[in-house]
Amino acid sequence: MSSSTPLLAVDELSVVFGGHGSDEVRAVDGVSFTLEEGRVTGLVGESGCGKSVTSLALMGLLPDRGVRVGGSAVMQVPGGTADLLKLSQRRMRDLRGSQMAMIFQDPLSSLNPVVPIGRQVTEILRRHRGMRGSAAAKEAAELLDRVGIPDPERRLREYPHQLSGGMRQRALIAMAVACRPRVMIADEPTTALDVTIQAQILELLKNLVTEEGTALLMITHDLGVVAGLCDDINVLYAGRAVEKAPRAPLFAQPTHPYTVGLLGSIPRLDAPRGEPLTPIRGSINDNIAWTRGCAFAPRCDHYTMECLQGPPDLVAVGAAAGVEGGGGSTGAAAEHVHRCVNPVRGADTADRSAPESPAAVGEDEEAQG
Structure with missing residues (x-):
């Protein structure tokens, strides 16, 4: 692992839902990891192990009531560092989109169904880069072209339901990289995509990390995705990391059952033909x-x-x-x-x-x- 200063250092992150005592649900329980420039860190585990809750806590997207968040998440921001878990919602809105971004699991529910794709992409450009009119539209088309969407000018005028699943996921990625964030979180970005489109999306993410030096947190239960993309891997179970290693040692010699x-x-x-899983x-x-x-x-x-x-x-x-x-x-x-x-x-x-x-x-x- 690199010894350089991480872009994001998460230390003993905990997320507790509900009241105290037997009524509480400890979804995340002391998770620690770092995100470094130009590297992909994986959070792996079954559904319910705390992966997505971890990402929502880091993005400041958990509800204000009924949730207790502990630990720290120190990120390198312009002018110094900031603990994401202690920032106000106003400050988090300034960071989301510009310094950090998230690619959600289901693009159809993440995109606004009654707003054209172009308006959703240009909204980020207006909010964080101050772009308006034709300049914003041109930049939005270039973003769609960059993520491999054909005929981007026409797609900007279309609605999410008019795009295929792969195109919707690419549109989400275009929105995420619009301001070249330093930290990006991808929560199961290849779910429900066929294997050909999945490979294209993973290659796109890999290229973005390499070209932009972005630190990517990849959340998935698919170890095939992890093997092809992640540099460092954190295996989660019941809210805690049970094994942490770079990719090669983890796959060559896993030690936790x-x-x-x-x-x-x-x-x-x-494996031999017919061998059961x-x-x-x-x-x-x-x-x-x-x-x-x-x-x-x-x-x-x-x-x-x-x-x-x-x-x-x-x-x-x-x-x-x-x-x-x-x-x-x-x-x-x-x-x-x-x-x-x-x-x-x-x-x-x-x-x-x-x-x-x-x-x-x-x-x-x-x-x-």
């Missing part, structure tokens, strides 16, 4: 509180009683000691860290033998309580 399970759940071109048993709701032990224990093939002895820390892979606390400054120091007391090792990554039933973990937890 959850990461191994994600990799085992996707088809491989080099090995999905992770249970669902994201089958977990225990991190305060009681590893949240993944009820679904884990490798759990032991030690997994239920309190929350595991992030530690360097292969280290017998030396806790890697997971903060923003320390998180970048280790090449490969995981949150597991019984990690998968070597040839065991392919061993997915039948474990005890998930109910056994609940019984063990009660015995420990």
Whole structure:
């Protein structure tokens, strides 16, 4: 990982919905990572692990009431630095679009259905670059052309429903890059697109990062996307990072059982014909509180009683000691860290033998309580 000053340093981010005590839902629980110039950082995990809530917290798009946000997210801005989690909505509106931007998951619901594409793109140019009239229209057409939309002048006059899914996603990307933001967040930008369009969108994002030096946060559950795009990867489960590593070490030697399970759940071109996939048993709701032990224990093939002895820390892979606390400054120091007391090792990554039933973990937890 690079040692340069990150464009965005997220440290111990937490997002809690609802009241206090048993009524609260801790969607994000101490997530830390950095975004660096010209690099792509991935947030990976099943639906419900806290990926999108993390992005909404960073963009200041969570509701004002019923939500508690903690930690820090320090970003390099003109004139110095700013903690995104402590800025007023007025200041965040100045940053959104100009210094940071987000590509949302569903372009059809993200775009205004009753406003032409051209007006939606030029709105950003008027707000942040002061462009008006023909100058704004010309710049909007150049943006659509840059992201690969054919006949951009005509498309500017059309409405979102008149564009294909791939074109709508490209229009969203054009809006996101209109002011050349330094930080960009892409939340499942290839969902519901066919594989050909998906490859084109990913190549477009990769080129934007390379050409503009943008720091990109890629949120996805698709490990194929991660393998082709991300430089650094954070695997999330139940609101916490369970494994963090650069791309090559993570795919070559995953150590957390959850990461191994994600990799085992996707088809491989080099696998023998007819070999079944090995999905992770249970669902994201089958977990225990991190305060009681590893949240993944009820679904884990490798759990032991030690997994239920309190929350595991992030530690360097292969280290017998030396806790890697997971903060923003320390998180970048280790090449490969995981949150597991019984990690998968070597040839065991392919061993997915039948474990005890998930109910056994609940019984063990009660015995420990």
